[in-house]
Amino acid sequence: xxxxxxxxxxxxxxxxxxxxxxxxxxxxxxxxxxxxxxxxxxxxxxxxxxxxxxxxxxxxxxxxxxxxxxxxxxxxxxxxxxxxxxxxxxxxxxxxxxxxxxxxxxxxxxxxxxxxxxxxxxxxxxxxxxxxxxxxxxxxxxxxxxxxxxxxxxxxxxxxxxxxxxxxxxxxxxxxxxxxxxxxxxxxxxxxxxxxxxxxxxxxxxxxxxxxxxxxxxxxxxxxxxxxxxxxxxxxxxxxxxxxxxxxxxxxxxxxxxxxxxxxxxxxxxxxxxxxxxxxxxxxxxxxxxxxxxxxxxxxxxxxxxxxxxxxxxxxxxxxxxxxxxxxxxxxxxxxxx
Amino acid sequence: xxxxxxxxxxxxxxxxxxxxxxxxxxxxxxxxxxxxxxxxxxxxxxxxxxxxxxxxxxxxxxxxxxxxxxxxxxxxxxxxxxxxxxxxxxxxxxxxxxxxxxxxxxxxxxxxxxxxxxxxxxxxxxxxxxxxxxxxxxxxxxxxxxxxxxxxxxxxxxxxxxxxxxxxxxxxxxxxxxxxxxxxxxxxxxxxxxxxxxxxxxxxxxxxxxxxxxxxxxxxxxxxxxxxxxxxxxxxxxxxxxxxxxxxxxxxxxxxxxxxxxxxxxxxxxxxxxxxxxxxxxxxxxxxxxxxxxxxxx
Numbered sequence: 001x002x003x004x005x006x007x008x009x010x011x012x013x014x015x016x017x018x019x020x021x022x023x024x025x026x027x028x029x030x031x032x033x034x035x036x037x038x039x040x041x042x043x044x045x046x047x048x049x050x051x052x053x054x055x056x057x058x059x060x061x062x063x064x065x066x067x068x069x070x071x072x073x074x075x076x077x078x079x080x081x082x083x084x085x086x087x088x089x090x091x092x093x094x095x096x097x098x099x100x101x102x103x104x105x106x107x108x109x110x111x112x113x114x115x116x117x118x119x120x121x122x123x124x125x126x127x128x129x130x131x132x133x134x135x136x137x138x139x140x141x142x143x144x145x146x147x148x149x150x151x152x153x154x155x156x157x158x159x160x161x162x163x164x165x166x167x168x169x170x171x172x173x174x175x176x177x178x179x180x181x182x183x184x185x186x187x188x189x190x191x192x193x194x195x196x197x198x199x200x201x202x203x204x205x206x207x208x209x210x211x212x213x214x215x216x217x218x219x220x221x222x223x224x225x226x227x228x229x230x231x232x233x234x235x236x237x238x239x240x241x242x243x244x245x246x247x248x249x250x251x252x253x254x255x256x257x258x259x260x261x262x263x264x265x266x267x268x269x270x271x272x273x274x275x276x277x278x279x280x281x282x283x284x285x286x287x288x289x290x291x292x293x294x295x296x297x298x299x300x301x302x303x304x305x306x307x308x309x310x311x312x313x314x315x316x317x318x319x320x321x322x323x324x325x326x327x328x329x330x331x332x333x334x335x336x337x338x
Numbered sequence: 339x340x341x342x343x344x345x346x347x348x349x350x351x352x353x354x355x356x357x358x359x360x361x362x363x364x365x366x367x368x369x370x371x372x373x374x375x376x377x378x379x380x381x382x383x384x385x386x387x388x389x390x391x392x393x394x395x396x397x398x399x400x401x402x403x404x405x406x407x408x409x410x411x412x413x414x415x416x417x418x419x420x421x422x423x424x425x426x427x428x429x430x431x432x433x434x435x436x437x438x439x440x441x442x443x444x445x446x447x448x449x450x451x452x453x454x455x456x457x458x459x460x461x462x463x464x465x466x467x468x469x470x471x472x473x474x475x476x477x478x479x480x481x482x483x484x485x486x487x488x489x490x491x492x493x494x495x496x497x498x499x500x501x502x503x504x505x506x507x508x509x510x511x512x513x514x515x516x517x518x519x520x521x522x523x524x525x526x527x528x529x530x531x532x533x534x535x536x537x538x539x540x541x542x543x544x545x546x547x548x549x550x551x552x553x554x555x556x557x558x559x560x561x562x563x564x565x566x567x568x569x570x571x572x573x574x575x576x577x578x579x580x581x582x583x584x585x586x587x588x589x590x591x592x593x594x595x596x597x598x599x600x601x602x603x604x605x606x607x608x609x610x611x612x613x614x615x616x617x618x619x620x621x622x623x624x625x626x627x628x629x630x631x632x633x634x635x636x
């Protein structure tokens with residue numbers, strides 16, 4: 001595999017360091033360049049400081065109590081709309097439904113040209129072509145899930161073929177799922193290699209790595225998965241597929257935001273975050289924006305570095321936007337469903 | 339508050355027992371639950387002689403919004419129930435109303451009515467509710483029709499509920515309230531009711547009746563507070579499909595104008611005499627007509 005050249009520099013540095021098992025002891029070079037060995041990766045991930053679960057829950061809950069009103073709210077709504085990855089991932093998706101979704105993504109509220117377009121439309125690989133055609137000239141990206149989404153249970157060749165097909169069809173972003181079975185079994189190197197291989201298959205397309213945090217059980221695992229994916233070359237780390245409950249939660253996103261912040265401090269490379277699933281209301285979306293600002297910082301407050309994977313939240317954002325514009329409460333009957 | 343005395347109309351503790359009565363906090367009724375106002379406000383309800391009776395929640399526009407959301411959520415299931423089943427549930431409400439007679443009489447007396455008048459009004463209210471309950475499975479036969487058409491079709495029209503009805507309840511605290519709520523929900527609509535401002539307690543007691551009947555949560559949502567504050571939000575809300583302005587004395591034109599924003603069906607304020615024969619007007623005002631062309635002979 002092309003970018004998995006083994007060099008001993010990082011590894012050697014790691015062993016000679018007295019603080020084995022402490023993330024602080026790993027050099028920048030190790031974190032970005034070299035392919036690690038299984039033992040080194042394991043030692044590194046288990047050496048990450050544990051997450052204080054109560055503290056993370058408490059911190060996320062406290063940030064969620066911020067009240068964002070009037071002009072700040074209007075700004076937050078527009079920002080949230082521009083960060084939405086408008087998603088349809090159903091077995092019943094048709095080209096017609098995808099085209100309708102694309103039209104909505106490019107012009108969320110047909111009666112108001114002031115509404116920003118969404119960041120991307122997220123579809124299954126076989127519908128990427130339809131979305132690319134429908135979105136030509138709009139500036140909206142096309143994201144495609146790949147690697148046997150949502151379970152990730154397929155041979156590696158199939159996953160890579162899935163990825164290449166999506167990229168060839170014109171997807172600008174690939175959302176891959178990690179092999180949770182391997183991760184939970186402690187086989188971190190397999191997960192690392194799969195991410196690296198998929199990244200190589202992506203070419204110029206951005207790679208988002210989905211952890212499915214609802215299946216990872218602990219915040220410690222979320223932190224480990226974040227560092228693992230970032231080391232393997234992920235451009236974005238994403239919470240969930242949206243097919244498992246619980247999907248994105250504030251504390252999980254908090255842990256991931258801390259990871260991308262620390263990773264940039266250590267390596268200078270910035271990685272994006274995408275919570276997905278379970279974000280339904282404007283209030284939810286704004287809570288995530290507050291969390292980003294307070295945890296990772298304002299550098300991440302842009303569609304290039306933070307995305308909201310959702311479908312129903314867009315209508316609520318539009319309803320709230322129209323409430324602010326007209327002064328009367330709006331209703332769901334006045335917006336398209338898909 | 340001073341110790342409850344025998345003249346205290348709502349006191350629960352018998353005088354002279356030394357026991358401290360459990361005083362009731364009157365709350366809103368939204369989605370089948372009894373929350374306080376989102377705003378945390380309350381207002382004092384006095385009896386006809388100006389003496390303190392209770393504190394009632396003073397709802398805000400966000401309570402209106404939440405109530406409309408609850409009503410919209412309840413609409414699907416309630417409108418899809420068979421009319422017979424809706425009728426049964428409304429009869430059940432009447433049974434529960436009957437069981438609370440004494441409490442309603444006390445509250446109407448606190449609102450300034452004589453004992454006999456209060457008793458009569460409770461009777462009329464229960465009878466009115468039963469009268470509307472009976473209409474549940476008859477409305478379709480009276481308002482619907484089989485239409486003669488020049489073609490091989492069986493063509494028929496049936497009444498359908500319009501959706502969420504906003505109700506500004508009249509000052510008549512029980513009979514008036516029953517006379518505007520029952521016709522709105524009997525046909526399958528759900529409603530958000532702004533209770534009579536001066537005497538909201540019978541409305542909250544009615545909510546307790548509804549909560550202990552089989553009426554699904556959210557079909558009736560009751561708000562207490564200032565009409566002038568709440569009515570414009572209800573009238574302009576784009577997710578409300580109809581508006582009953584029974585309790586509006588002045589400023590109705592502005593509300594009708596706001597209601598035109600999404601073409602709400604509006605009932606204008608009437609005579610205010612709730613003891614007269616109601617007729618079917620209040621039920622049919624909140625109906626839409628669905629016409630089906632069913633091919634025959636093919």
